[in-house]
Amino acid sequence: MTKGPVITGIDVHEFKFEVRNMERTGRGAAQYVAGGKSHITNVALVVHTDVGITGEYINSRITDADAIRLLADIVIGQDALEREYLYAETKRATQQVGRLGVGLIDIALWDIAGKFHGAPIFQLLGGHRRRLPTYASTWNGDESPGGLSTAKDYADFAEQCLDMGYPAYKIHPWRNGPVQRDIEMALEVAKRVGGKMDLMWDAACKYETLADAVKVGHALDEAGYYWYEDPYKDTGMSAFGHKKLRQLVKTPLLMTEFVRMLEPHVDFAIAEGTDFLRADPDFDGGITGTMKIAHAGEGLGLDVEVHASNAARRHAMAAMRNSNYYEMALVHPNAGPYNPPVFLNGYSETLEDIGSDGCVAVPEGPGLGVEHDWDFIMKNRTDGVEYR
Numbered sequence: 001m002t003k004g005p006v007i008t009g010i011d012v013h014e015f016k017f018e019v020r021n022m023e024r025t026g027r028g029a030a031q032y033v034a035g036g037k038s039h040i041t042n043v044a045l046v047v048h049t050d051v052g053i054t055g056e057y058i059n060s061r062i063t064d065a066d067a068i069r070l071l072a073d074i075v076i077g078q079d080a081l082e083r084e085y086l087y088a089e090t091k092r093a094t095q096q097v098g099r100l101g102v103g104l105i106d107i108a109l110w111d112i113a114g115k116f117h118g119a120p121i122f123q124l125l126g127g128h129r130r131r132l133p134t135y136a137s138t139w140n141g142d143e144s145p146g147g148l149s150t151a152k153d154y155a156d157f158a159e160q161c162l163d164m165g166y167p168a169y170k171i172h173p174w175r176n177g178p179v180q181r182d183i184e185m186a187l188e189v190a191k192r193v194g195g196k197m198d199l200m201w202d203a204a205c206k207y208e209t210l211a212d213a214v215k216v217g218h219a220l221d222e223a224g225y226y227w228y229e230d231p232y233k234d235t236g237m238s239a240f241g242h243k244k245l246r247q248l249v250k251t252p253l254l255m256t257e258f259v260r261m262l263e264p265h266v267d268f269a270i271a272e273g274t275d276f277l278r279a280d281p282d283f284d285g286g287i288t289g290t291m292k293i294a295h296a297g298e299g300l301g302l303d304v305e306v307h308a309s310n311a312a313r314r315h316a317m318a319a320m321r322n323s324n325y326y327e328m329a330l331v332h333p334n335a336g337p338y339n340p341p342v343f344l345n346g347y348s349e350t351l352e353d354i355g356s357d358g359c360v361a362v363p364e365g366p367g368l369g370v371e372h373d374w375d376f377i378m379k380n381r382t383d384g385v386e387y388r
């Protein structure tokens with residue numbers, strides 16, 4: 001029997017990059033400040049093998065990267081191609097800590113598999129889509145003037161995205177503040193671009209009560225929104241609460257970003273708590289876990305929308321029939337970038353990366369198909385650990 005490359009070590013590098021025109025207040029989230037500066041920390045994971053092939057994966061999940069210490073001993077010494085075995089073992093090893101880190105390891109292993117077989121991941125998955133319809137996914141609103149601080153700002157930016165080719169626009173409203181301000185903004189944006197692009201609303205679990213979530217939901221119904229995502233402060237965990245919400249609001253709900261891995265996704269769907277399912281390769285056990293959710297959704301006749309932006313997401317979505325839009329997250333009219341500038345072969349994840357067909361491309365090179373700028377990563381490295 002053919003043996004795959006044996007995993008010999010794992011490196012975790014933390015590095016930071018600058019975000020233009022954003023400033024942090026205290027430990028809170030960054031806000032638009034003209035001329036301001038803030039930094040985002042990302043993680044570069046490298047999985048080494050005995051044949052010299054490395055799996056590389058860059059992401060923003062610092063807490064997941066911390067959990068690699070629980071997984072290193074399970075993974076090192078194993079066949080890098082035996083992803084289903086390693087998925088099950090790493091999932092069990094982290095069952096007490098929310099399955100942190102499982103996805104990061106799995107994605108690096110898919111990168112190894114692609115390089116070993118000389119094929120892009122989407123092709124190993126049997127995928128066919130080379131271009132993915134994409135929505136512009138905004139930062140949260142700003143409380144200081146400029147940026148996304150008014151309903152008009154959000155509508156202007158929607159129009160800009162429409163002109164750039166985006167067929168859809170997802171609003172993350174202000175992090176806090178009155179429900180009425182959100183409702184007025186949702187209606188204003190729909191008045192400007194409704195009917196010309198699909199509109200989504202992601203409250204990221206901000207509303208204090210189910211009643212507030214219903215109130216906003218009625219405005220989204222009136223304006224014809226495409227989906228309503230993570231409305232209230234159960235933090236996306238109550239299937240029963242969302243079944244109730246679905247009886248009161250017409251706009252399709254998109255839930256399950258904040259439950260991890262396959263089984264809770266299926267339970268949530270069967271409990272009728274959502275219309276769309278959400279899958280995230282980092283949170284849900286990698287590309288392996290994401291495809292399990294995609295196929296579970298397919299079996300239930302549901303669509304599965306992939307969360308956030310990077311090459312791992314593009315490959316997974318390219319191999320899914322039942323998925324509508326790729327998320328370009330997060331974009332802002334005059335701040336950013338949100339994603340690190342660490343790709344060498346023309347690949348990037350910024351507002352400007354949309355094609356005139358309203359799509360982004362799926363990388364065609366082996367594995368994830370992206371080359372990393374290691375000079376940048378090592379120059380901006382803030383911490384790290386090597387497991388052998």
Ligand SMILES: [Mg+2]
Nearest residue numbers: 202229230257
């Ligand atoms: Mg979300």
